[in-house]
Amino acid sequence: MFAQFEAILGDGERVDFSIRRQGDRLMVLIQPCFKGPEPAIDDPQLEQVRAALSMPLCVTDTAANLDREFPSSLLQYVGGVSDGKTALSQALSRIKEAGKTATTLAAPSTAGEAQSTEATAETRENGTAAVGAHSSTASKSLF
Numbered sequence: 001m002f003a004q005f006e007a008i009l010g011d012g013e014r015v016d017f018s019i020r021r022q023g024d025r026l027m028v029l030i031q032p033c034f035k036g037p038e039p040a041i042d043d044p045q046l047e048q049v050r051a052a053l054s055m056p057l058c059v060t061d062t063a064a065n066l067d068r069e070f071p072s073s074l075l076q077y078v079g080g081v082s083d084g085k086t087a088l089s090q091a092l093s094r095i096k097e098a099g100k101t102a103t104t105l106a107a108p109s110t111a112g113e114a115q116s117t118e119a120t121a122e123t124r125e126n127g128t129a130a131v132g133a134h135s136s137t138a139s140k141s142l143f
Contacts, residue, residue, distance in 0.1 A: 004078040008085060010035060026066055030057040030074070032081060046092075053084045 005015050009032075016031040032054050057077040059070060 004074055008032060008078055008081045010085075022060065024062065025060050026063055027058065027060040028066060028070060030077065032056070034085075046088075049084075049088055053081055053088065 009015065013035055014033045016029075016033060018029045018031075020027045020029075034050060034054055057073065059066065059073055061069070
């Protein structure tokens with residue numbers, strides 16, 4: 001059973017486990033407590049995904065039925081949480097990579113800056129732009 005918990009927990013994360021008796025039945029509650037979003041990513045939708053991944057597993061049944069059926073319920077639950085955490089991690093990686101790519105594309109190259117500076121100087125001297133010269137705004141465009 002502990003291998004299943006290990007599969008869904010990141011460093012510093014925990015699972016709260018409680019059992020409460022309710023008459024002749026037991027209520028078993030598994031509550032994952034995952035870390036919040038990374039400080040660099042502030043997105044309400046990611047908060048909602050993390051909250052969904054933290055949904056508890058709560059099973060109420062007789063002790064005999066829990067002995068028989070709870071392990072398979074736990075495996076299904078952990079499998080779903082693990083798949084969700086993997087998908088979230090992959091999505092965050094894609095978002096970070098897209099951000100890096102956008103930053104790289106938006107940053108002007110050294111050669112582009114030199115060409116733009118030369119064209120601006122020529123425009124000031126003659127009052128006309130050199131053929132093929134680009135303004136600094138055009139060289140920074142993503143489109």
